[in-house]
Amino acid sequence: MDCLFCRIINNEIPSTKVYENDKVCAFNDINPKAPVHILVIHKEHTANIDETTEMNSHIFSDIFLAVKEIAELKNLSEYGYRVIINNGNAAGQEVFHTHIHILGGKKNLGPMLQ
Ligand code: AMP
Numbered sequence: 865m866d867c868l869f870c871r872i873i874n875n876e877i878p879s880t881k882v883y884e885n886d887k888v889c890a891f892n893d894i895n896p897k898a899p900v901h902i903l904v905i906h907k908e909h910t911a912n913i914d915e916t917t918e919m920n921s922h923i924f925s926d927i928f929l930a931v932k933e934i935a936e937l938k939n940l941s942e943y944g945y946r947v948i949i950n951n952g953n954a955a956g957q958e959v960f961h962t963h964i965h966i967l968g969g970k971k972n973l974g975p976m977l978q
């Protein structure tokens with residue numbers, strides 16, 4: 865399977881990694897929508913939430929534990945921050961490897977949907 869984010873995990877495509885452990889990695893979004901815009905992905909490939917099962921639901925706990933770590937590393941909790949998952953076509957999901965966006969670094973991130 866040719867997956868952009870699996871290739872980033874394997875360092876076959878360059879990225880600016882900001883966090884990594886044995887389960888997840890996180891890197892700067894190439895097209896940032898806020899002063900801090902980080903993508904967090906699991907090293908286990910699933911396309912999106914639709915593929916979640918009892919067997920792989922650790923993907924989300926692993927990701928969210930990393931979100932908390934990254935928020936601390938990047939000092940995001942002072943202003944607060946937003947996490948977004950675009951799930952499927954209506955949400956504009958472009959990369960079909962489960963990922964969450966962390967957006968922050970400014971006092972007001974604007975409305976949730978415009
Ligand atoms: P989504 O619409 O939720 O699937 O978001 C995919 C995100 O991946 C977009 O915000 C893109 O800017 C970002 N993106 C695409 N290619 C790369 C890349 N090579 N490195 C970092 N971010 C990327």
Ligand code: ZN
Pocket residue numbers: 867868869870871909910960961
């Ligand atoms: Zn993948």
